[in-house]
Amino acid sequence: MTGPVAPDAFLERMKAMLGAEYSAFLASYEEDRLYGLRVNTLKAAVPRLLELTELKLDPVPWTETGFYYNETARPGKHPHYHAGLYYIQEPSAMAPAELLGIEPGDYVLDLCAAPGGKTTQLAAKLQGTGLIVANDVHPDRVKALVKNIELSGVTNAVVLNEDPERMVRPFAGYFDKILVDAPCSGEGMFRKEEDMAKAWQPGWVDKYAGMQRTLLRQAAQMLRMGGRLVYSTCTFSPEENEAIIAEFLDEHPAFEVVPAIAGHAGFAPGRPDWLASGRYARAGEVAGTARLWPHRLRGEGHYAAVLRHRGEADAPRAATAPPREASPARAQRGGGGSARAGRAAAAAADPREALARFAREHLAAALPAALELRGEHVYAAPEGLPPLDGIRVIRPGWYLGGAVKQRFVPSHALAMGLRAEDALRRIMLTAQDPRAVRYLKGETLELAPGDLHAAHDSVEPKGYCLVCVDGYPVGWGKWLDGLLKNEYPPGWRWT
Structure with missing residues (x-):
């Protein structure tokens, strides 16, 4: 960028907030935006991906699976992307899921999940155990959410398109962990999304704060006693960040802030001094929340608060549905x-x-x-x-x-949810093999008998084959007399 595109009203407010730091903040807008990807450990361990890829990757400090890459690399135009081996994600956006502290077997809710980056990050941490419910209220955005869940090979997810208010009744006290990556005014993304900066209006702060307040209250009702909730935004305004958390803490005495900055280089503490004096009884606790500033670390602007319910998780989970394998x-x-x-x-x-x-x-x-x-x-x-x-x-x-x-x-x-060895017939290609891209474009392939790998000698050649790139599935094909009829979905094809 040649200079900041942020609105004047926004810049004036940031100057008043940041004081001596403002010049460094403003200078960050002159820097190029950063690009990141996250290894999908449902598919491949980090060392395996690093062994396979030709990309030059630098680690993101706050997650073991995140990496920076050069803008010219175009990892979305590679067979490994179509195999779901990684998800392209802004580096700071990887932080909230890390702070949630997922453990195997957790029941997890991603309340505002589309397009699915954080959902797939949480699912990778579960490693097929427990359950993840991914919800988004926008029907069009849910389509991208479903696609990314399927591309990543997630097999333990339920996808909803519902108003969170309606979810409170069936899911009251149900989840061990909840992520509320709330809709916001998007100020932290101005360097990445110039169109967002151009569209921004001062009234957005109050509009989104109302939504965030409601979402956090609804999410709290769906958390189990002793559970953990992460509230996050990609904006700078205290009205959408510290004020939301301080008000929530006053209203919910059973919740406390879990310090979110310990051990994370570059994370800055929340700012209780930006709140109205005397308005919130527990305002001081928001110092334990985290701010990610673009002039302090290699990432865009984010905010995250980790909240824990103080109760003991000894109550039974909400009643479950009867077995659904109906006759x-x-x-x-x-x-x-x-x-x-x-x-x-x-x-x-x-x-x-x-x-x-x-x-x-x-x-x-x-x-x-x-x-x-x-x-x-x-x-x-x-x-x-x-x-x-x-x-x-x-x-x-x-x-x-x-x-x-x-x-x-x-x-x-x-x-996409299978492993190569789960199929009786496999076509094993490499990323360098031109046939891999031809398959991803939807073409029929002529293959030699040696290209078909059967699980054992009694497997008939004719039938569905799992097509794999570097050992990882990318889709189905049908083998018949040396021809592989392409079953790759039209909407997914390489363009």
Whole structure:
């Protein structure tokens, strides 16, 4: 950038807030924006990715899986991106999920999840254990959320498109960890997003503060006693940061701030001195929250507060739904004819039977036992969910595929959630092989018999193959007489 594009009203306020630091802050707008990616450890460990990639990567200090890369590298134009080996993410945006302190088996909520960067980061920390519920109120943004969850190979996520107010009833006291990456005025992204800077208006601060206040109160009702909640924004205004937390603490005496700056080089403490004197009884506690300033570290502007419920987590989790593997007859209710004929027709139309046949013929690994049906579509449903009647559920679990005329068609999400060794037939390509890009463009491939790798000698060549790049799945193909019919989804193809 040749100079700051930030609005004058914003710059005047920052000058008054920062005082002697303002010149350094302003100078940061003259610097080039930073680019980052995060290794998806659901797929590959960090050392393995570093071994595979040709990218020149520098570590991000506040996360073991984050790295800076050069703007000219274009990691989104590489087969490893299509294999879900990493997620392109602004470096400071990696901090809130790190602060949440995920442990195996946690039940986690990402309340404002789209487009999914933090959701996939949290899911990688769970390593397939527990459960993650990813919600976003905007229908269009949920599409990107679903795609990124599937690309990353997440198999224990439920995706909702719901007003958080409606979620409080089924999820009251349910989650161990909650992330509220709240919508905000976006001041911390002005260097990265010039259009956001041009659109900014002073009234945005108060508008978003009202939303944030409500979201935090709703999230608190869904947290278990003893649970942890991280509130984060990508803005600088105290009204959206310290003031929100100070007011919340006054209203919720069972919550306390967990210091968020310890051990994180470059994180600055929250600023209670920017709050109205005497307005908040617990204002001093916000000094334990964290501010990420672009002139103090290599990243854009962020704020994060770690809150813990002081109670002991000894109460049982909210009541869960009954087993959802409904009988075929129940799934197909509403038909006519005799009971026996109805049961036979329902059994014939049961997508789970088609899935079972597909698994026997094409997979070397067992699929989850708990299944949920939506018409002809089959999902592997995470266990332990409460009843979600009346809630807009976009994905009730890992989408496995659907039945078409008694034949099961596997989903791309299934391919991305498998390991190479989970398939009976595999096509093993390297990232340098031109056929890898041709596959990702949707082309049919001519392959030699030696390109087909079978799990054992009795596997028939004809059928679905899991196409892999450097050992990691990128999608399905159908092998027939040396031709691989491409099953890569049109909306995902390399352009």
